[in-house]
Amino acid sequence: MFANRNNSRTKTAGAALAAVLLVGGATACESGQKGDTGKAGAGQGAGKGAVEVVPAAYLEKVKVKSEELTSLRYSMAGTAEGEQFSGDVSMRIKPSVAMSMKMTTSGEGGQAAEIRLVDEAMFIGAEGKWIKFDMKSLDPSMAEKLNSAGGTANKSGENPGDRAGELLKAKDLKFVGEETVDGVKTKHLSGTVSLDELRAAAASEAPEAKKRREQSVTALEAQGVKNLTLDMWIDESDRPKQVRTRGEAAKGPVDTTIKFLDYNQPVEVAAPPADQVMDLAEMMKGAGQEQG
DSSP, rough: OOOHHHHHHHHHHHHHHHHHHHOOOOOOOOOOOOOOOOOOEEEEEESOOOOOOOOOHHHHHHHHHHOSSEEEEEEEEEEETTTEEEEEEEEEOSSOOOEEEEEEEEEHHHHHHHEETTTTTTEETTEEEEEEEETTOOOHHHHHHHHHHTSSSTTSSSHHHHHHHHHOOOOEEEEEEEETTEEEEEEEEEEEHHHHHHHHHHHTTTHHHHHHHHHHHHHHHHTOEEEEEEEEEEEEEEEEEEEEEEETTTTEEEEEEEEEEEEOOOOOOOOOOOGGGEEHHHHHHHHHHHHH
């Protein structure tokens, strides 16, 4: 029975990791090159007294503001790997990294699971049963695979600065208009970037950031994604209120919407109770001894 539950958790976690992969997985803010950033949206830049809107300027402000992040909470929903999903994430960046991600997939075989990242260990669990992936004790090749599976094993989840950096690379970057999201006034920006453009941009990053971005691009490429359409709604305090990411993958469209709930509020994440956890490293060690 426990094995069956493990399979269900693994399947749900796979969808969760795919979702995380789509929205990103690095905390470092990028300083990517700008494309043709465009001017104001229809009706915004014409006429006497109108205020010109330069999309790149707003994205640069988002990147600067993101450097001040110590924590954030957000909800996410959409479609990835042929499944619909929804979830809530709480992440602490400073003084130490920790994250809790609760995900639910719908449709046939839909499952609910939680992923926690605490002290360089990842826990995947449901119904009071958890599997522990300890990055410090796993075989390096397996730890590398978990890292590239979606960024959860990297020391982060979603970061607004990364999305702003990616959107800055869009040659068709434009200001769509002023819109209200959940009662908050925002400026809506949109653009499309190719994986080739993201890979080229990663080449100029510092070694650690370069590795993270290349892993993300490689994993997206494995899904058959070639281009990403990014939409960002920025509030009056220069923070994203909502981000939408879309692409076409081999298993169908990938479409994720993130709504940021708060920034720089206390976030505490604890490891699950020890008596509910099975350590993957210990399981593998036991299996090796039995075979010996």
